[in-house]
Amino acid sequence: MGIKGMKYEEFGDNESLELLRKSGSNVILTTIDDVINWGRKNSLWPLTFATSCCGIEMMQTGAPKHDFARFGMEVYRASPRQADVIVVAGTIVKKMAPVLKRLYDEMSEPKYVVAMGACTITGGPFCEYSYTVVNGVDKIIPVDVFIPGCPPRPQALLYGMLQLQRFIETETADSKKKRSASHSYK
Amino acid sequence: MDKVQIGEFIRSLDSDLDIKEGKQFTEVIIPPSKLHSLASLLKEKEETSFDFLVCITGVDYGNELGVIYHLRSTKYGHTVVLKSRTADREKPVFDSVTDIWKGADLHEREAFDLLGIKFANHPDLRRLFLNSSWGFPLRKDYIDEDIITW
Numbered sequence: 001m002g003i004k005g006m007k008y009e010e011f012g013d014n015e016s017l018e019l020l021r022k023s024g025s026n027v028i029l030t031t032i033d034d035v036i037n038w039g040r041k042n043s044l045w046p047l048t049f050a051t052s053c054c055g056i057e058m059m060q061t062g063a064p065k066h067d068f069a070r071f072g073m074e075v076y077r078a079s080p081r082q083a084d085v086i087v088v089a090g091t092i093v094k095k096m097a098p099v100l101k102r103l104y105d106e107m108s109e110p111k112y113v114v115a116m117g118a119c120t121i122t123g124g125p126f127c128e129y130s131y132t133v134v135n136g137v138d139k140i141i142p143v144d145v146f147i148p149g150c151p152p153r154p155q156a157l158l159y160g161m162l163q164l165q166r167f168i169e170t171e172t173a174d175s176k177k178k179r180s181a182s183h184s185y186k
Numbered sequence: 187m188d189k190v191q192i193g194e195f196i197r198s199l200d201s202d203l204d205i206k207e208g209k210q211f212t213e214v215i216i217p218p219s220k221l222h223s224l225a226s227l228l229k230e231k232e233e234t235s236f237d238f239l240v241c242i243t244g245v246d247y248g249n250e251l252g253v254i255y256h257l258r259s260t261k262y263g264h265t266v267v268l269k270s271r272t273a274d275r276e277k278p279v280f281d282s283v284t285d286i287w288k289g290a291d292l293h294e295r296e297a298f299d300l301l302g303i304k305f306a307n308h309p310d311l312r313r314l315f316l317n318s319s320w321g322f323p324l325r326k327d328y329i330d331e332d333i334i335t336w
Contacts, residue, residue, distance in 0.1 A: 046287060060203075095316075095317070123334070127334055128334055128335060129333060129334075130333065131328070131330050131333060132323075133324040135332065135334055
C-alpha cells in the first residue's frame with residue numbers, strides 16, 4: 001500500500017472506476033474537475049458521529065495501526081460545518097433520525113455519506129418487528145457508499161472510504177446533477 | 187414465611203381473593219379496586235413487611251390489559267406476586283402505588299409509555315422514552331407501517 005492513496009494497479013476493483021469514468025463529460029471542464037476532485041478526495045474530513053459498536057471500529061481505523069490519515073482523512077471534525085463526509089456508524093433509531101438529518105443538512109457542500117454496518121444499511125438485527133429502528137439510513141439521507149459487516153473490520157471501512165475517493169475522483173458537474181436527482185429521500 | 191404461609195396470611199386479610207401457589211412464588215389474583223389497599227396492608231403488617239417493590243410488569247393479554255407486581259421483603263426474604271387485569275382497553279386505570287413504594291414511579295411511567303396503562307394518583311405520569319405522537323408499541327393491536335414482518 002502506498003503512503004498517499006492507492007495506485008491504479010494496486011486496487012482490486014478497477015471496473016467500478018472505469019464504469020464511473022464512462023459517464024461522459026466536457027473536455028475543458030474535465031481538466032478543472034480533475035484538479036478540484038484531486039483536492040477533494042485527498043482531504044476528506046469525516047464528522048465525529050458514531051451511535052454504536054461500528055463507531056469503535058471507526059476509531060480503530062483512525063488509530064495508528066490502520067491509520068486513516070494515510071489517505072487524507074486524518075481530521076475528525078466535531079462540527080458538521082467543517083466536515084465533508086459523515087460515516088453513519090451504528091443503529092439509527094427513530095428518535096435519533098431527526099438529529100442525523102439535521103447534522104447532514106448542516107454539512108456544507110460537497111458532502112458525502114457512508115453507511116457503515118448492517119444496522120445503517122437495512123436495520124440489521126433490529127430489522128424485523130422493531131418499532132424503533134430506522135430500516136436503512138438511506139430513507140433519511142442519500143448514501144454514497146454502503147459497507148456491509150456487523151461491524152465491518154477496519155480494512156472494510158478503509159476499502160469503502162477508498163471507493164468513495166474513487167467516486168469523488170470521477171465526479172463531474174453532470175454526474176452531480178444526476179446524483180442529486182436520483183435520490184428519492186424526503 | 188414460605189409460600190403456603192403467605193397464601194394463608196393473605197387469605198386471612200381478605201377471604202375473597204383467588205390465591206395460587208405458583209412454581210416459585212405465591213400468586214394473588216386481585217381486582218384493580220382492591221389492589222392499593224392490599225399492597226399497603228402487605229407492607230405495613232409486621233408478619234409480611236413487603237418493603238421492596240422488585241418490578242412492575244405491564245401485560246397485554248390480547249383482550250385484557252394487566253399489571254404484575256413482584257413484592258419482596260428485605261427483612262424475611264420472601265416474595266409475593268400480585269396480578270391484576272382489566273378488560274377496559276380504552277381507559278385501563280390502576281391505582282398507583284408510588285405513595286407506598288417510591289420506586290414504582292419509573293415502572294409505572296414505563297408501563298404507561300409502552301402499553302398505555304394509566305395509574306391514578308401518580309405524581310408525574312408523563313411518557314418515559316417515546317414522543318407524544320407515538321402509539322403504545324407493546325400493545326397487540328399496535329399498527330406501524332414501517333415495521334417489517336415476513
